[in-house]
């Protein structure tokens with residue numbers, strides 16, 4: 001399975017992606033240093049970054065395979081009906 005679009009993942013995580021390049025709160029350090037460009041994100045404060053799976057993994061503190069699984073489940077489940085606690 002290919003990594004899902006970072007915009008899809010970002011929406012699931014509660015971000016509101018603007019254009020192709022947008023800023024947000026870093027899932028790793030919590031600063032406003034995160035920038036998303038194309039399918040990659042990076043943080044200029046703590047140096048974290050990666051693709052959509054890394055974004056989910058960092059936000060939820062899970063390894064990448066778990067991130068893939070969770071994203072798949074969320075996408076199949078449709079619109080979020082409330083956050084589950086991990």
Ligand SMILES: [Zn+2]
Pocket residue numbers: 026027028029030031033034043044045046047048
């Ligand atoms: Zn950071």
